[in-house]
Amino acid sequence: MSEKSDSKKKYIIEKATEVFAAKGFRSVTMKDIVEACDISRGGLYLYYSSTEEIFKDVCEAQDESDAENKDISSFLAQAKAADLLLWFVKEQKKAILRRKDSLVTARFEYAFYNKEKGNIKEAKYTFDTAVTVLKTILIRGNESGEFECADPENTALNMMYTIEGMKACSSTFGLSEKKVDSELLFMIDQFIEA
Amino acid sequence: MSEKSDSKKKYIIEKATEVFAAKGFRSVTMKDIVEACDISRGGLYLYYSSTEEIFKDVCEAQDESDAENKDISSFLAQAKAADLLLWFVKEQKKAILRRKDSLVTARFEYAFYNKEKGNIKEAKYTFDTAVTVLKTILIRGNESGEFECADPENTALNMMYTIEGMKACSSTFGLSEKKVDSELLFMIDQFIEA
Amino acid sequence: MSEKSDSKKKYIIEKATEVFAAKGFRSVTMKDIVEACDISRGGLYLYYSSTEEIFKDVCEAQDESDAENKDISSFLAQAKAADLLLWFVKEQKKAILRRKDSLVTARFEYAFYNKEKGNIKEAKYTFDTAVTVLKTILIRGNESGEFECADPENTALNMMYTIEGMKACSSTFGLSEKKVDSELLFMIDQFIEA
Amino acid sequence: MSEKSDSKKKYIIEKATEVFAAKGFRSVTMKDIVEACDISRGGLYLYYSSTEEIFKDVCEAQDESDAENKDISSFLAQAKAADLLLWFVKEQKKAILRRKDSLVTARFEYAFYNKEKGNIKEAKYTFDTAVTVLKTILIRGNESGEFECADPENTALNMMYTIEGMKACSSTFGLSEKKVDSELLFMIDQFIEA
DNA sequence: AATGAATGAGCCTTCATTCAT
DNA sequence: TATGAATGAAGGCTCATTCAT
Numbered sequence A, B, C, D: 001m002s003e004k005s006d007s008k009k010k011y012i013i014e015k016a017t018e019v020f021a022a023k024g025f026r027s028v029t030m031k032d033i034v035e036a037c038d039i040s041r042g043g044l045y046l047y048y049s050s051t052e053e054i055f056k057d058v059c060e061a062q063d064e065s066d067a068e069n070k071d072i073s074s075f076l077a078q079a080k081a082a083d084l085l086l087w088f089v090k091e092q093k094k095a096i097l098r099r100k101d102s103l104v105t106a107r108f109e110y111a112f113y114n115k116e117k118g119n120i121k122e123a124k125y126t127f128d129t130a131v132t133v134l135k136t137i138l139i140r141g142n143e144s145g146e147f148e149c150a151d152p153e154n155t156a157l158n159m160m161y162t163i164e165g166m167k168a169c170s171s172t173f174g175l176s177e178k179k180v181d182s183e184l185l186f187m188i189d190q191f192i193e194a
Numbered sequence E: 001a002a003t004g005a006a007t008g009a010g011c012c013t014t015c016a017t018t019c020a021t
Numbered sequence F: 001t002a003t004g005a006a007t008g009a010a011g012g013c014t015c016a017t018t019c020a021t
Helices: A003-023 A030-037 A041-045 A051-067 A072-078 A081-097 A104-117 A121-144 A152-172 A177-189 B003-023 B030-037 B041-047 B051-067 B072-078 B081-097 B104-117 B121-144 B152-172 B177-189 C003-023 C030-037 C041-045 C051-067 C072-078 C081-097 C104-117 C121-144 C152-172 C177-189 D003-023 D030-037 D041-047 D051-067 D072-078 D081-097 D104-117 D121-144 D152-172 D177-189
Strands: none
Touching: A003 A030, A003 A051, A003 A104, A030 A041, A030 A051, A051 A104, A081 A121, A081 A152, A081 A177, A104 A121, A104 A152, A104 B104, A104 B152, A121 A152, A121 B152, A152 A177, A152 B104, A152 B121, A152 B152, A152 B177, A177 B152, B003 B030, B003 B041, B003 B051, B003 B104, B030 B041, B030 B051, B051 B104, B072 B081, B081 B121, B081 B152, B081 B177, B104 B121, B104 B152, B121 B152, B152 B177, C003 C030, C003 C051, C003 C104, C030 C041, C030 C051, C051 C104, C072 C081, C081 C121, C081 C152, C081 C177, C104 C121, C104 C152, C104 D104, C104 D152, C121 C152, C121 D152, C152 C177, C152 D104, C152 D121, C152 D152, C152 D177, C177 D152, D003 D030, D003 D041, D003 D051, D003 D104, D030 D041, D030 D051, D051 D104, D072 D081, D081 D121, D081 D152, D081 D177, D104 D121, D104 D152, D121 D152, D152 D177
């Protein structure tokens, strides 16, 4: 179950990602994935025993690939606030646009599904973390004179709501990259002058 | 199928609303609704033949009750922009908080479900309409000197994204009324001075 | 679910009895019963949701039909010990021979199955009750001078072991009625003289 | 397939014995045995291709170890009838009590399973042989004046039924050694007089 | 209109068995 | 010999949907 089976798992995750991207979370069945992978029913169960289990790995895989260049610690320490903001906004943009090729829809559904089951902590944690990071960036920018943001706390929160809204819109009816860029610029312009 | 059956439909929608509020959209079965209504399997099929059909009526019923006092045409014509904005924001607030007692979760799921099936028009239409209304209000406010909003178009769009984001957050991990108020005030303060 | 469904249940039990008689307990599947009843998979689940549930009713039905003429209370009070013994032995004989047309095999298997699951009380209770009844009969016979049994307690126990052994033999390789009669007579002759 | 594979077979039988003792016959799967032996699926099939095949060897192994000191031919010829009876009864006692640590349950199940398949001969043969042996012992005892048994044929049969009954009871709800001893003594006392 | 028994399709899960290595 | 991944058949269960009453 090590090398070989790991590559098989990778393969399953790859195929399953397409399925979840196309059908969301709830309506995906083990059968769907079996068919997408073109393996046997029993074969899939060798590796995973529920769509939820698969979906978790699918998300993890995506998060990891997203995080590839995110060895941020040193970056966060040294960079200028404006660079940090740029990086943050780019990350969010990716998350917003990710919907087309991917999983935001399924992630939403999964969040709802989990809420039904009572696990809502993770979503909130992710959101709150993002707010905190953004606030920190804004404060740093204020200190360095790069930004002029009267209320970093509420501005950070407002921006994150806006970003979440774009994700939702991107998920439900789609957003062009141009629209996303435009909106992100509009947000930033509020406290970056010159 | 007129009077009597209408009241029966009303009854079904009433009960079904509870079911959708509790379970979202996708996981609701005809059986769930039959049981909630305490009618016969066949009986339900006399009125509706799928959960989707029922859900559409459920949403419509809710929208109508929301819109009861929305005979806006004349209101829009006469009122001051500040009043209109207030009304608009209040409506959105209701929509955001509606999640607790109700259907936002199911609506999201349904939106995803529809996207799969290719009907994304409605969601986009609703969003665009809201943006347009808001933009109109902002422009009117500018003209009357009530507001000072440099870019009504983008501001309206930004506000709607933010509001959609709050809906999403409210749906996934919950938002207190206080937080919603605070955020809405923050948005408005940008172009209302003193 | 009352009259009509009761008759349906009766029908299922009837057919299931044949299945259990032919295949024992463990190897019987819901599918077997569905096929024996010539109803649909879902149809069976309307009435029963496991073979164990069905088997319990099958046993109960058989026990009831066995017990039809067992309104014993008054009989036990008045009858002569010899009559009681005769009755007791006849009942046991029926139980022994029952195997051919029926369920002893399945009952054994079920007992084992239950033992695995830890419920062994019932079997022991049934056995102990029979021993007690038999002992009572023997004592009564001694008192009335009908029997001459030096050790009613151990004799009763011995007889019940013997009877259980005949059941087992009947189950595994079959016993003719003649052999059963012969053995039962042999047992009784020990304490009935003249 | 000779030495090495024989020791492997022995190992498998050893482990499988535990499995059958714990789970009976029918519910044991090849998977259970694979896991108990900690070998590969394919590895097991090199030696055995069904649980039935394994079970036969398991039984045989146990029977052999039971029979180790049963080189009876000469013993039967010379010994006194009382000694023979003692030996016979001890063997049966072992068989009765064997249930605790072992396979009687599985053997019963297997007997039922075989009956379905039509092979009931073996069980009957074993029983009949035991009856014959016992009858022979009783006759010898009568001749030597050790016993006083009016009807050796029926007495032997009766004793074997009783013993089968104890096996069944031991299997289904358990019997203490004390109870077994007491019953066996009771049986013998009938024709052994001080 | 209304009932609810009945059907059958669809998905889930577990194993016996095979086979390339 | 030995491995264990892979297959596919078999049986379990749940619903959407129909239909005789």
